[in-house]
Amino acid sequence: MSDSGTGNRSVENTTEQAIIREQRAHRIAMQVAKIGTWTRDFRTGVVEWSPELTELFGLTPEQAPRAADEFTALVHPDDRARFGAEVAESIRLHTDYHFDFRYRHSSGEYRWMAGRGRGFYDENGEIVEQAGVGIDITEQYEARELAKDRASLLRQIGDNLPHGALYQVIATPEGARQFVYWSAGIGELIGVSADEALADPVKLYQLIHPEDVPRVQVAEQVSLEGLSSFDETLRIQHAKTGEWRWVRLRSAPRRLPDGRVVWDGIYADVTDQKHIAEALMHSLERLDLAQQAGHIGVFDWNVETGTVIWNDEEHRIFGLELGTFGGTIEAWEQRVLPEDSDSMQQAMRAAMSRCEPQMDFAFCIVTPAGELRSIEGAARFSYSAQGKPLRMVGVNIDVTERLRAENALRAADRRKNEFIAMLSHELRNPLAAISNALELTAGKPDAATFEWSNIIMRRQVAHLAHLVDDLLDVTRITSGKIQLRTQRLDLADVLDSSAAGLRLLFAQRNQELIREYPRDSMPIDADVIRLEQVLVNLLTNAAKYTPLGGKVSVTAKRDGAEVVLSIKDNGVGIPQEMLGEMFELFAQGRRSIARSEGGLGLGLTISRTLVEMHGGTIVAQSEGEGLGSEFIVRLPVAEGPVPEAKEHPPIESETSGSTKKLRRLLVVDDHVDTAQSLARLLRLRGNEVEIVHDGDAAITAAKAFQPEVILLDLGLPGMDGYEVAEQLRRDSEFSRPMIIAISGYGQEEDRRRSREAGIDHHLVKPVSFAQLDGMLRHTRERD
Structure with missing residues (x-):
């Protein structure tokens, strides 16, 4: 038995180490969960606050109240009476108190706190001390579903602080196990008293979670055969409550002279640590997801050593494979635009020279793929007591898409304003002409003047109606309310009818309209009215933007499963930067704003949508300003021939026959x-x-x-x-x-x-x- 002293000292050392570890775990738990603790000495009246509790109240340690009434003054007036009653009742009944109340933060804001306290009494039952925790639960009240989970975790941490028990178990050469010692703490841990555990060791093994039994048996056998330390974390079911708890068993085996092996160990409940670890893991997972979703990278620059640590998202922002970043401030500088790198370094040096706590910044980078990205971020600095910069920790956010969207929004807003100005112009012009014509007919004009004024007013009213129709068409298109009434057609027939309707326009402008396309070889399924609308829009645009005496050509042919239509002019052309925007709503550009012809510039938007509704495509091409333009439409070919047109009886004119006049x-x-x-x-x-x-x-x-x-x-x-x-x-x-x-x-x-x-x-x-x-x-x- 000469080794018993050594064993006891080993147990004592092991116990001391376990206590130190448990205290450290407790501090970590308090920091992670933002829990403050306090004690109140009823003999001196002094209240002591933990640093965490003063931080919750936004106070410095010197500002923390030292008297109970001073603390009560920080409780919301509506909660003070109940707060005092709860505390008094817990003292009277010698029970713990649990009470949620509102407290005043140093900023003046009232926040929610869960108060937990326990009294300690002398042999006469008089209270001598109270101790407890304060947990800020403001967020729980604002988000109740999340609050339930967090409140549960906080209660477990607050009510079930880490504790343990000592034990000694002997293994006989025949394989039997016999517990020879359990400290009293075992009863609280698993609901089995020390005497019950010693009398029936099998009962303890039966409380181990079935999934953990094989692993524990293997570890125990390895420890037995090699006299190596035993250290396992497993689940134990509380004998009375049925609750599963996580425990850690650690022991050092030694062989007795009679061949038996004895383990002297410590049994520690680590359930709270497990919960904290799981919560931290989930929090880190949520943080990682948030960083990925928001394109947020995190960096940590050790100013003294020059090393830089990036998270995964920072690598993605810079277009790098994980782990390929050089890990130095120089490696970062190489990926920043030179002009931005210089300004960033100057700004960082200036901030650190003034010991500024933080800085905001923006810069651009070029990825290995050659992509230019815009980055915004913020960082905080850490300094030594002498003001020497130690670390710079911050975040980077990829704002490339946001800036593009903002630029696109500004461009769309500019186009909208241009469109509104153009709409005002187009409405005022015909109204001015109508007003002038009305003035001419106000007196007693001669027949020629009256007829001329009448023609002017009719033409301008028709023009106004056309403007309104264009606006309505755009409204129907954007709301998806246009429905096609398709029929089998030959594209040549639609081209003929569209050109015929514009014969007068081309004649007035002394322009040549050249048409080259075959007959009876381009069958399509189309809405003839909507397709004519597209062709008239394109031909009218070609006439408008081609000088007097110019040429416009219309060609069409069958190309495999498509028919390809081209409308080409030798007019003013289209700037290269406008080609990609020609069909966008409100995108008139210089071509329309500086035009001499009327119109709202909606025709191309309407045309593109109608062509796409027919299963086709439309594109614009131009070599540049003054070099003409070409619009190419592709439509799917229909299977089968075009049916012969039915003959319709002539429509009776207004003056033919005698109809009954409605009176x-x-x-x-x-x-x-x-x-x-x-x-x-x-x-x-x-x-x-x-x-x-x-x-x-x-x-x-x-x-x-x-x-x-x-x-x-x-x-x-x-x-x-x-x-x-x-x-x-x-x-x-x-x-x-x-x-x-x-x-x-x-x-x-x-x-x-x-x-x-x-x-x-x-x-x-x-x-x-x-x-x-x-x-x-x-x-x-x-x-």
């Missing part, structure tokens, strides 16, 4: 000038016309006047046009009159609502009176 017309429009001018035109055709300006009046007038046709505006005050139509159709007396909507609302949704309300026709302002007059002449009355 009673009701005009409903809240715009007085519009209503009166339309009524005047209708009366000139011999119709009897009544006018009202709101929905309620329309219902009353319809019952009294009994109109054969109602011309109905939809945007009426009070009861709108849809409601007027619905109410009239519900009355059997008004199932017969025709209702024609004449409105500024022309979207497909507006037309659908018109049909559902029982409206027969939907016309969009401004309506050609010839169109309306023809509709009134050739539409039969309802049966």
Whole structure:
């Protein structure tokens, strides 16, 4: 038994080391979890604060209250009474207290704290000391779901501080295990008293987690055979609560004279450390994910040695493989643009010479692949007591995409402003012409002047209507509300009809339109109206931007599974920097802003979308300004021939035949000038016309006047046009009159609502009176 003293000293040393390690783990736990501790001596009245607790309150150690009432003054007024009651009750019952309260930070802000305390009493039951922890739980109150997890961890750390027990176990040559000693702490650890553990060692083994048993058995056998130290961490189930706890068993074996082996060891509960480690691991994982998602790199520069440490994201930002960074400040400088490297070094030296705590910076780098990237960042400096710079730790953020987006946003905003200015210009021009023409007709002009003024006003009104149509088309395109009505066509036929409609434009500009394409060999499936819209846009642009007397050529051919159409001019050309933006909304550029022709520059945006809806592509080409331009459209070839066109009977002219003239017309429009001018035109055709300006009046007038046709505006005050139509159709007396909507609302949704309300026709302002007059002449009355 001569080795027992040595064994005891070994156990004592081991125990002392374990306590030191546990204290260190405790400090780490307190720092990680931001927990402060305090003690209150009831004999002296002095309250002692830990550094962590003073930091939570934003105080220096000198500012920390030393008296209980001073501390209570920092508690929120609404919580003080309950706080005092909880503490008093815990003292009366000799129990711990758990209480969440609000405290005042040095900044003046009230934050939440979880207070935990325990009293210590003398032999007479009088309290002599209290000790506890304060945990800042502000974030838990702001994010309750996260707070539950963190509060649980904090309670475990606060309520189950690391503890352990000593033990001694003997292994016989036959393989039996016999515990000969357990300290009293075992009861609290696993719910089995020391006497129970000594009497039934098998019971302890049965509490080991089944997954850990094989590993523990192997480690025990290795220790037994080689008399090597035993050190294993495993899970033990608490005998009373069923809770699984992590424990660490460490022991040193020695062989007794009779051949038995005895292990003298320490049993430590490391559950809290495990939880802390897991929480730290999850926190680091979240931090790493945040750094990757935000392109945030972290660096640590040891100023004294010149070494630099990067995280993984910093390598990715600089375009380097992990571990290939040189690890020095010089290696960093080599990857920064020279001009930025010089300015950065000057800024860092200046900051450190003034012992500034931190600095913000921005610089550009070039990756090994030759990519230019923009970096922004911030760093903090550490200094010695003498002011010597020691470290610079900071973050870098790759802001390349953000700067590109900001530049693109500024460019889009500039284009939008240019477009608005152009829209104002395009609206004011026809209005000025109309105003001038009206002035000419205000007196008693001769017939020639009156006719000329009439032509001017008609042309400018048509121009305004065209501008509005372009704006509506863009709206429908951007909202995805355009639907194609495709049919089998030959591209040559569409080209012929588009060119025919622009014959007068080219003649007025003395321009030559050259067409070269085959017949009956370019079948496509297309919406003829929308495809003609594309071709007219492209041909009109070519005419506008080609000088008088210039040439525009249209060629088309079949190329495998596609037909390729080219519209080429020898006009003003397109700057190279504008080629990539020609089809973007609001991207007119100098070509449009300095133009002499009208238009909003929306045609190319509309054209590209329509071509893409047909499954095709459109691109612009130009050698530069003054060298002309070419627009190339590719469309998929359709399988099968183009059906022969059906012959349609001739449309009867307005003057042919004798149709029954509609005599009673009701005009409903809240715009007085519009209503009166339309009524005047209708009366000139011999119709009897009544006018009202709101929905309620329309219902009353319809019952009294009994109109054969109602011309109905939809945007009426009070009861709108849809409601007027619905109410009239519900009355059997008004199932017969025709209702024609004449409105500024022309979207497909507006037309659908018109049909559902029982409206027969939907016309969009401004309506050609010839169109309306023809509709009134050739539409039969309802049966």
